[in-house]
Amino acid sequence: MSAFTLDIAGQLNSIKLSESKALWPLFETIVNSIQSIEDSPNKSCGQITIFAQRSDSTYQTSLPNQIEHIESFIVTDNGCGFNSENYKSFNTAYSTFKIKKGCKGIGRFLWLKAFAAVNVHSIYSENNCLFERTFDFGTQGIDFDSNTLISGEEIECKTKITLKNMLLPYKDKIPVELDVIAKKIIEHCLLFFISDMCPKIILTDGIDTINLNQYFNTTIKDTLIQDRFEISDHSFTIYHLKLPEGATKHELHLCADMHEVNSVDLKSHIPDLNKKIISTDDPVGFYYVGYLTGEYLDSIADASRTNFNYDEKNGQISISGTGQDSLVSVSINFITAYLSDYIADIKKKTKKQVDNFVANENPTYRYLLKQYPEVYDYIPSGLSNDKLELELHKQVQKWERELKVKGQELEEANRKVDSLTPDAYQQLFDTYWAGVTELSKTCLAEYVTRRKSILHLLEDTLTVQDNGKFKKEDAIHSIICPMRHTSDDVAFKEMNLWIIDERLAYHQFLASDKTIKSLPDIDSNSTKEVDIAVFDRAFAFSGDDAPLNTITIIEFKKPDNQKDNPLNQMGKYIDEIVSGQKKRANGLSFGASGKTQFRCFAICDMSPKMESNCKNAGLSLMPDGMGYCGYHPQRNAYYEVISYPKLLADAKKRNQILFDKLFAPNPNEIINK
Numbered sequence: 001m002s003a004f005t006l007d008i009a010g011q012l013n014s015i016k017l018s019e020s021k022a023l024w025p026l027f028e029t030i031v032n033s034i035q036s037i038e039d040s041p042n043k044s045c046g047q048i049t050i051f052a053q054r055s056d057s058t059y060q061t062s063l064p065n066q067i068e069h070i071e072s073f074i075v076t077d078n079g080c081g082f083n084s085e086n087y088k089s090f091n092t093a094y095s096t097f098k099i100k101k102g103c104k105g106i107g108r109f110l111w112l113k114a115f116a117a118v119n120v121h122s123i124y125s126e127n128n129c130l131f132e133r134t135f136d137f138g139t140q141g142i143d144f145d146s147n148t149l150i151s152g153e154e155i156e157c158k159t160k161i162t163l164k165n166m167l168l169p170y171k172d173k174i175p176v177e178l179d180v181i182a183k184k185i186i187e188h189c190l191l192f193f194i195s196d197m198c199p200k201i202i203l204t205d206g207i208d209t210i211n212l213n214q215y216f217n218t219t220i221k222d223t224l225i226q227d228r229f230e231i232s233d234h235s236f237t238i239y240h241l242k243l244p245e246g247a248t249k250h251e252l253h254l255c256a257d258m259h260e261v262n263s264v265d266l267k268s269h270i271p272d273l274n275k276k277i278i279s280t281d282d283p284v285g286f287y288y289v290g291y292l293t294g295e296y297l298d299s300i301a302d303a304s305r306t307n308f309n310y311d312e313k314n315g316q317i318s319i320s321g322t323g324q325d326s327l328v329s330v331s332i333n334f335i336t337a338y339l340s341d342y343i344a345d346i347k348k349k350t351k352k353q354v355d356n357f358v359a360n361e362n363p364t365y366r367y368l369l370k371q372y373p374e375v376y377d378y379i380p381s382g383l384s385n386d387k388l389e390l391e392l393h394k395q396v397q398k399w400e401r402e403l404k405v406k407g408q409e410l411e412e413a414n415r416k417v418d419s420l421t422p423d424a425y426q427q428l429f430d431t432y433w434a435g436v437t438e439l440s441k442t443c444l445a446e447y448v449t450r451r452k453s454i455l456h457l458l459e460d461t462l463t464v465q466d467n468g469k470f471k472k473e474d475a476i477h478s479i480i481c482p483m484r485h486t487s488d489d490v491a492f493k494e495m496n497l498w499i500i501d502e503r504l505a506y507h508q509f510l511a512s513d514k515t516i517k518s519l520p521d522i523d524s525n526s527t528k529e530v531d532i533a534v535f536d537r538a539f540a541f542s543g544d545d546a547p548l549n550t551i552t553i554i555e556f557k558k559p560d561n562q563k564d565n566p567l568n569q570m571g572k573y574i575d576e577i578v579s580g581q582k583k584r585a586n587g588l589s590f591g592a593s594g595k596t597q598f599r600c601f602a603i604c605d606m607s608p609k610m611e612s613n614c615k616n617a618g619l620s621l622m623p624d625g626m627g628y629c630g631y632h633p634q635r636n637a638y639y640e641v642i643s644y645p646k647l648l649a650d651a652k653k654r655n656q657i658l659f660d661k662l663f664a665p666n667p668n669e670i671i672n673k
Contacts, residue, residue: 017113021306022170023181025110026050027188029075029161030201031259034192036079036086036159037199046199048077050185052178054205067176070205072115073163077199081124081159082133091142112139116165123150123157130155178203182210186220187247190291191258194224194239219244227334231327236294238331240338247287252331254308255293256301261308266290267380269332272346274380279345288339292331350381357388363662364446365392372399406431448658454479454496455651462644476603476644477556499651500601500642504552550597551577557604565613566602567639574598574635598637606643614641622646 017024030048037046055071082090090108111118118137123130130152135145166174175181182203192198193216201212223242228235238252250266250273266273266288278285300308336343354376358365369375375395383391409428461475480496497504553573555566604610606626614621619630619639626646631638642650 015109015113017110017170017306019169019173022114022166022173023184023188024306025114025163026073026075027185027259028108028110029073029163030185030189031192033075033077033079033159033161034189034199036081037077038079038197040078040080040157042078042157046078048075048199048201050075050201050203052181052203052205069171069176070174070181071166071171074160075163076158076160078156078158081157082120082122083124083126083131087133108137111137111163114167114170115163116167119162119164120159121162122159123155124159125157130157178205178208178210182212182215183243183247186212186216187243187253187289188260189258190220190239190241190253190260191255191293193220195258225338227338229330229334231330234294234296236292236296236327236330238334239291239293240335241289241291242286243289244284244286247289250288252290252292252328252335254297254327255291256297256308260291261297261301261306264328266332266335269328270336270343271378271380272343272350273339275382277339277342277346279342288335290331290335292327346381347376350379351376353383354379354388354392357385358392361385362389362392362449364449365396366445368392368396368399445662448655448662451496451498451655452659452663454499455648455655458499458651459648462648480554480556499647500554500603502654550599552599552601554601554603557602565610566604567600567613567617567619567641570600570602570639571632571635571637574600574637578635596636598635600637600639602639602641603644603647604641606641606646610641 030050033048034046037043037048040046051074052070053072053074054068080086108118116138120133120135120137122133124133125131130150131147132150133145133147136143175184185201185203186193189198193213198213203210203212220241220243223240225240227238227240229238230236250270252264252266253260254262254264273288276285276287297308300310302309354369358369372395375392378395379388379391406428458476458479461479480499553570555570557564557566611628614628617630617632617639619628619641621628624646626643626649628641629639
């Protein structure tokens with residue numbers, strides 16, 4: 001029988017090692033050392049030393065203290081070493097020699113995924129004799145193999161694994177701080193530490209030294225609590241830990257064969273676990289870390305122990321699902337119970353933050369919280385106001401989707417009304433209508449809030465700046481309507497024509513800062529730009545030949561502009577438009593229909609010169625003395641000249657009742673309580 005040959009390079013291509021698991025080859029080496037000590041006479045005095053060898057000073061991080069990257073790891077243990085059986089197993093891919101320990105016979109290939117080469121030096125005892133075995137391990141297999149008989153009474157058994165020259169991108173992904181690496185080793189191999197059978201493990205870089213066992217005993221062990229449960233006749237144990245240091249998020253680790261395989265970020269399941277937990281009893285704070293173990297997980301870990309092979313089709317438990325057959329779902333229940341006091345405190349603080357934000361910053365969501373108080377449970381803790389508003393907006397969208405589903409159910413029930421009892425149909429209708437009512441209130445509150453903000457912005461724009469000058473008319477123009485756009489490419493909510501006249505919110509077409517020749521329905525070569533042109537069709541007409549009912553022209557002038565006469569400018573615009581041709585099949589000129597009216601608004605500073613222009617045009621002073629108005633029969637045009645103070649004051653007056661009802665509600669005025 002011929003020997004079977006393994007293509008190591010091909011094997012490496014089939015192994016997946018994400019950048020986030022850059023330290024896993026080191027973890028595999030440490031676990032191998034632990035298991036080697038378990039099988040040796042040194043079980044009671046086992047020791048593992050991990051030397052983190054940093055690269056030279058030419059390769060440094062951008063950290064302020066310029067800590068050098070780690071280039072290689074040297075792991076030394078006093079276990080049984082590479083004796084004949086272990087060496088044979090090492091040379092056999094997918095060896096079953098240590099299958100009872102959960103070994104898949106493939107862990108050593110992880111070394112070559114992250115390191116350029118591996119050197120093994122082992123002194124071991126066999127048949128009462130000492131041997132020294134040395135070899136290199138690379139993508140071509142074993143090289144420079146040497147195994148010699150040695151003698152010496154003081155020589156002790158030990159094995160040194162050198163993981164040489166970490167490859168990119170893994171080199172850039174591992175921590176440079178020794179204490180962070182120490183905590184990650186404990187986190188990964190926690191179950192060995194919990195068993196009280198873990199050998200002494202020392203981590204050093206030649207300058208600093210950390211005893212991992214001491215760190216575990218002084219900072220972690222006393223916080224360890226466990227729960228046991230069963231799912232589908234499978235037994236599981238979850239270990240709960242509070243880590244004041246070494247963790248950056250709350251996680252649940254799913255483990256197989258005494259070490260972590262993958263993890264779940266808990267904030268996606270428990271929004272309250274969004275940041276480090278700090279309480280009055282624990283001002284330092286901590287991150288929660290859970291470890292889930294069980295024979296079922298041992299049995300479905302893949303060959304590289306970097307993932308689980310779930311098979312939902314065969315009735316296995318799903319990690320991604322929800323319900324009674326989900327490992328994560330059940331684990332979340334125990335985690336929530338374990339952290340119940342802390343979570344309750346976090347919820348209380350989150351609710352207070354949300355309530356303050358809604359009351360003082362954005363009352364839009366007041367009705368959402370009233371209708372769906374469970375929204376509080378979905379809001380992560382400690383968010384900034386911007387992120388908090390995004391989360392609330394997500395809940396409104398969720399609410400809208402639910403109402404659409406209920407609306408579809410109502411329509412379906414209406415088609416099958418005979419199949420429902422009157423009480424059942426009425427209940428369905430009442431539920432839907434109540435939701436629609438509350439949602440409508442929310443939408444209205446959002447719109448009113450936006451109007452209030454826009455008026456604040458406009459008031460600031462109309463204020464003299466620090467340089468003693470006013471902002472250009474472009475700034476005012478852009479607040480009311482974005483420049484150089486049409487209603488085809490500007491969202492409705494971005495137009496604030498209501499500041500001038502509420503009727504302008506409804507139109508057939510709008511063009512902002514566009515040339516006359518680019519306007520629809522007009523055949524003109526004029527390159528004059530109208531600040532804002534609003535077109536309306538008569539509602540009685542619906543065909544393409546329907547005449548334009550109204551064209552509104554709006555012209556802005558800088559508050560301190562003393563040169564231009566907007567009345568003359570708008571008159572010229574009207575003449576240019578009327579002299580053009582409608583793009584209609586019958587070829588009638590635009591002015592020939594005689595049915596189009598012009599409404600012209602000049603928004604400007606009411607200077608003495610502007611007042612003179614208004615009087616010369618035959619316009620009348622408005623009752624409040626802050627503007628002029630009048631009709632020009634020859635052009636079929638109605639003019640309004642509005643001063644900036646009047647523009648702002650009138651807009652505020654029209655909306656004040658809405659602001660009062662939303663921001664300062666009076667309970668005594670509520671009709672239906």
